[in-house]
Amino acid sequence: MHQQSLQQIPRLVVLISGSGSNLQALIDAITAGTIVATIELVISNKPEAMGLTRANKAGIATQVINHLEFGSREAFDRELMHAIDDKQPELVVLAGFMRIFTPELTHHFHGRMLNIHPSLLPQFKGTNTHERAIEAEVDQHGASVHFVSSELDGGPMVLQALVPVEDLDSPRVLAARVLVQEHVIYPIAIKWFCEGRLKLQNNLVLMDGHRLPVEGMKFQS
Incomplete structure (x- = not known):
């Protein structure tokens, strides 16, 4: 890539909204020069979020x-x-932001907002994904990077990391294994966007001008 x-x-x-571990993975990738970008601002809806400390550091x-402090979602x-x-x-990155947006906001940032979700979407939208994956006795779980739309966890797919579910997994153990892969695939997708390779x-x-499959690209852990 040419020098920007x-x-x-x-x-x-x-x-x-929380610990900001995916934020830290992004900070690390930028610091290492893997991603050429600047984080202009980190916003939290929770004043106690540990991710704010990561950003300050x-x-x-x-x-x-x-x-x-607001009377309505709008x-x-x-x-x-x-x-x-x-x-x-150029890009808004959702890194564990636990709010459901209004269509006005998702439309405003259409094609410029990415999210990472701890499941293989469209499976297990919403919360408690690891518990639900174990209860459903699925063999594969994982994480998904997608563009944000007005449908909760339903926007166009970019990239998924596949994580096997082991017989003795607890939700906590499975969550930790998935989180490792989140920290791998989210910086990859953000890098592609920043380089102009990934577009909606x-x-x-589109990746390098070619349409991706509906389920996105797969990353096998």
Whole structure:
């Protein structure tokens, strides 16, 4: 890839609600030069989120927009949109952001917002994915990177990591194994986007100009 000028380096805004381990994986990839981008702002809807500490240690600006201080989902999303737009990012990265967006917000950032979900979508949308995977006795579990749409965990797929479910797995053990793969595939997808290789066009995911399968690309752990 050609050397990017400062003006061309993609700007990212990262949204978190918790520990921020996927944020840390992204910070590490940028620090190592694997991803050429800048994180302009980390936003949390929870003031106690540990990910804010990770951002501060890396010298990244942070902002708390506490959803409990807003009278409606719409009001919260409008404030969030304003804060994100102020940084004019090329990409918004959801890294464990535990809020369901209004269609207004998802439309506003259409094609510019990625999410990672701890299951092989469309299986186990929503929460408690590891418990549900074990209860369903599936052989394969994993994580999915997708573009965000108005459908919860239902946007166009980019990349999935396949993680085997072992007989003696507890939800905690399985979650830890999946998290390792999240930290692998999310920086990969973000890197592709920042390099201009990954795009959403007419609601189809394109990689190097070619349409990806509906289920996205597979990464075998």
